Amino acid sequence: MNTSWVDTSLDLSPSSARPLRLETPKKEQPNGNLIVFGKKLSVKEESGDLVEELSRVNAENKKLTEMLAAMCESYNALQSQVMDLMSKNPEKELSPSKKRKSETNFGIVGNSDSSSTDEDSCKKPREEVIKAKVTRVYVRAETSDGLIVKDGYQWRKYGQKVTRDNPSPRAYFKCSFAPSCPVKKKVQRSADDQSVMVATYEGEHNHLPPSQTESTSGSSHGSASLNPSGPTMSLGLRKSKPSDGGEARKCSSSKAEMDSPQARQHLVEQMATSLTRDPKFTAALAAAISGRMFSAKSN
């Protein structure tokens, strides 16, 4: 039915960043250094190991950041392609006739807002469906029971409303990480598929993302092991098309084969570069996005 949404959600930053971020801290623990703890390692040796580990993690972090930047860059390029396609399309996409307030420009890495969502467009013949300056994210929420979408930021709920075109309530959140952050978020279950959450982001974060550091462990000194830049959107964005570009990503799941962290990192790096530089991948990405757009319009 409407499961076409999955096709759009290309695993750009989320999925590529996710396994990396999960693996990175893990290797601190099981690897040799700490296991020797029981043998009364001298403080010097221990601290030396830790420093070494820290520097390695720092380097790794740096590379991850670069990878993320590269991903974002290619994403932007693709987005411009999408915009180009949209402009060639006779249907006018940008007619925000219902804007209440002057919404700030969005700079969030998310889906292109081109998709007319089923929540809005299906039921009523509204034309203004697409608001140009919001970022809409689809999240699969089979497990979560509430209107909670974890995206790495801290949100404070300030309202909930039942809207007409959707029986499930819509929750309103404000970014509570920074008091001056103007970003708002609306979360609502899809009218058609209750297992799908639709999160709509408005505005742009004027602060660095908390990057889930505190959620993992309160290990006093933030050892900078986690990415300092880029919104780590750990959303359930998935795609159902393993045909293009998805092959290389799957390799990352075979992490059991990789022993040394360097090898792992190298492999991941190679995958990322091959993905971002491969014109096939970008073409597939553009095709997926445009395909999703057109299929959504025809509904």
Next chain:
DNA sequence: CGCATTTGACCCGCGC
């Protein structure tokens, strides 16, 4: 006790 969430009331824009 402090903080986040809940929830009803209120505000405001839009269509008729």
Next chain:
DNA sequence: GCGCGGGTCAAATGCG
């Protein structure tokens, strides 16, 4: 001008 509906506010409530 009025009613409707989405969005926001703020007091009440619950929880750690």
